[in-house]
Amino acid sequence: MTVTAPPYREHPAQAVPPGRILRYSFRERVVHWLAALSYIYCLLTGLAFWSPWLFWLAIALGGGQISRMLHPWIGLIFIAGVLQMYGLWARQMGITDDDRAWFRSMRYYIRNEDDKMPPVGRYNAGQKLLFWGFFVCGILLFLSGLVLWFPEYIPWSLRWLRYTAILIHASSALLTIGLFLIHVYMGVFAERGAFDSVIYGDVTEDFAKRFHPAWYKELFGSAPRRK
Numbered sequence: 183m184t185v186t187a188p189p190y191r192e193h194p195a196q197a198v199p200p201g202r203i204l205r206y207s208f209r210e211r212v213v214h215w216l217a218a219l220s221y222i223y224c225l226l227t228g229l230a231f232w233s234p235w236l237f238w239l240a241i242a243l244g245g246g247q248i249s250r251m252l253h254p255w256i257g258l259i260f261i262a263g264v265l266q267m268y269g270l271w272a273r274q275m276g277i278t279d280d281d282r283a284w285f286r287s288m289r290y291y292i293r294n295e296d297d298k299m300p301p302v303g304r305y306n307a308g309q310k311l312l313f314w315g316f317f318v319c320g321i322l323l324f325l326s327g328l329v330l331w332f333p334e335y336i337p338w339s340l341r342w343l344r345y346t347a348i349l350i351h352a353s354s355a356l357l358t359i360g361l362f363l364i365h366v367y368m369g370v371f372a373e374r375g376a377f378d379s380v381i382y383g384d385v386t387e388d389f390a391k392r393f394h395p396a397w398y399k400e401l402f403g404s405a406p407r408r409k
């Protein structure tokens with residue numbers, strides 16, 4: 183049986199093999215990797231500008247001048263990706279009572295005692311937090327980045343704006359680094375099968391049952407039985 187994730191209607195190009203469930207449409211995957219790759223470029227070049235110890239990163243990426251020139255342009259691709267993600271996922275990322283209960287039960291999640299966790303839909307509360315964290319930090323990075331990109335347009339009387347922009351740019355970048363490391367660890371190592379879903383689009387039914395039982399129920403109409 184081929185199942186597509188709501189709110190997407192089934193499309194022949196998105197058909198998945200029997201026993202598997204479509205988790206990410208082609209568009210969702212393209213947007214995800216657009217945001218991810220542009221983020222990684224900005225991260226590496228940003229770290230190079232941040233500390234002389236890390237300047238070798240800029241050299242490895244083509245030199246200081248090229249990195250300085252491309253960093254804000256690739257940053258525009260990153261914010262475009264984040265805004266696209268907002269359009270695709272914001273409605274599914276609303277924090278519910280189940281999510282608040284999920285945070286309170288975090289100790290069971292860490293101990294892999296999934297059966298003690300409240301029901302998880304298409305995204306768990308941690309994933310929602312990552313989404314909103316990247317969204318808010320993305321906007322802050324964009325706005326502060328604009329000030330740093332065109333300092334000549336900031337009058338002397340508003341010079342505090344430049345200092346504030348430096349502070350906001352660096353601190354929101356640091357916040358995203360924390361989110362990014364947790365995200366990559368969870369997506370690649372902790373939730374087996376998740377990484378394939380952002381490449382090929384689909385997951386096994388077992389993946390949906392284990393990590394997103396309420397999503398499984400939404401798709402199939404009955405809750406998975408606990409093993």
Ligand code: HEM
Nearest residue numbers: 214217218221305309312313316366369370373376377380
């Ligand atoms: C090398 C970098 C990255 C890897 C390996 C990666 C991996 C993944 C994986 C495996 C998923 C699917 C998780 C699931 O459905 O259970 C996912 C989803 C997602 N990714 Fe990434 N990602 C990367 C970078 C990013 C970046 C930079 C952002 C932010 C702009 C981002 C934002 C998201 C969001 C919002 C989702 C959906 C919610 C979630 O699963 O957290 N990812 N990613």
